[in-house]
Amino acid sequence: MLALYYYPGNASLLPHMMLREIGVPFEMRLVDRGSNAQKSPEYLKLNPNGRIPVLIDDDLVLFETAAIALHLADKFPQAGLSPAVGTKERAEFYKWMVHLTNTPQAEYRAWFYPHEHVSDEAAAPAAKQAAERRLYRMFDVISEQLGDRAWLLGDRFSAADLFLFMLIRWGRGMPRPPRMLSNLDALAERVIARPAVQEAFRVEGIQAPFF
Ligand SMILES: N[C@@H](CCC(=O)N[C@@H](CS)C(=O)NCC(=O)O)C(=O)O
Structure with a gap:
């Protein structure tokens, strides 16, 4: 179960x-x-x-x-959401899963919950702004690494793309949302077009804009 x-x-x-x-x-x-x-x-x-x-x-x-x-x-x-264990593709998959969870996902904690990162509540807006600047840099690096490939692993779709998509979506309220990077926007469009993803959004009651 x-x-x-x-x-x-x-x-x-x-x-x-x-x-x-x-x-x-x-x-x-x-x-x-x-x-x-x-x-x-x-x-x-x-x-x-x-x-x-x-x-x-x-x-x-x-x-x-x-x-x-x-x-x-x-x-x-x-x-087929991850490559076979022991392959070089699997190593790349680990790299992205670990990077996404311990770098941008962790940084979003500081952006969404800045008060947890300061001892003086008045410092929270500055902490949020600093997290935002770090997130911009992180998405720039991911965008450079993705280049003109369709997915993080190249031709092959994986769970890492769903992870990246969720993180792109979380930044939709930032002054410079991740989708302003054209290859991240294109990846997100490819992900949202997937019937399984649309079904997840429908069940969670999430309305447009999706990212
Ligand atoms: N590292 C954790 C972080 C999870 C996390 O921060 N979840 C948020 C929602 S996206 C949450 O539970 N927020 C409510 C709270 O912290 O009280 C994970 O990836 O599972």
């Missing part, structure tokens, strides 16, 4: 899009952020960090988006 604890548009969107791509049955369990349910005693038993998402896979309770994504890619190899 697979179940995903989610909130619309949150980091749970990556495993959600993957589960739709894979096409297996799974349960969606909404974590009501309106009532801070991610910090409730019940949820903290699943993820002591109080963060979304969590994946349940029978008796496995897994937190950390990238770990969930890697597990799903491995558990359902027929979906």
Whole structure:
């Protein structure tokens, strides 16, 4: 039995899009952020960090988006969301999954929650601005690395593209959103055109603009 604890548009969107791509049955369990349910005693038993998402896979309770994504890619190899273990392509896949989770995704924490990064609340806007500048640089590097290739791994679509797409989407409210980089915009257009991704957005109730 697979179940995903989610909130619309949150980091749970990556495993959600993957589960739709894979096409297996799974349960969606909404974590009501309106009532801070991610910090409730019940949820903290699943993820002591109080963060979304969590994946349940029978008796496995897994937190950390990238770990969930890697597990799903491995558990359902027929979906082709990651290259074969031991190949050079797989190494590139690891590089992007790790880079995306510990660089832009982590930086977004500072952008979305700047008050967590300062001791004086008045310093929060400056902390947010600094995070934004770092995010711009990170997306510039990703854009340079992507170049004119269709996907992060070249011709081959993978879970890393879904991850990058989610991060592009999170920046849509920035003065210089990631989609202003034309190759990131084109990648996001290719991802949003996928029926599995559209279904994930429909189920989460996410309306346009999508990124
Ligand atoms: N490193 C964690 C970060 C997860 C995270 O920051 N989730 C956000 C939503 S995107 C969250 O739970 N925010 C609510 C909170 O921190 O209370 C992961 O990738 O799973």
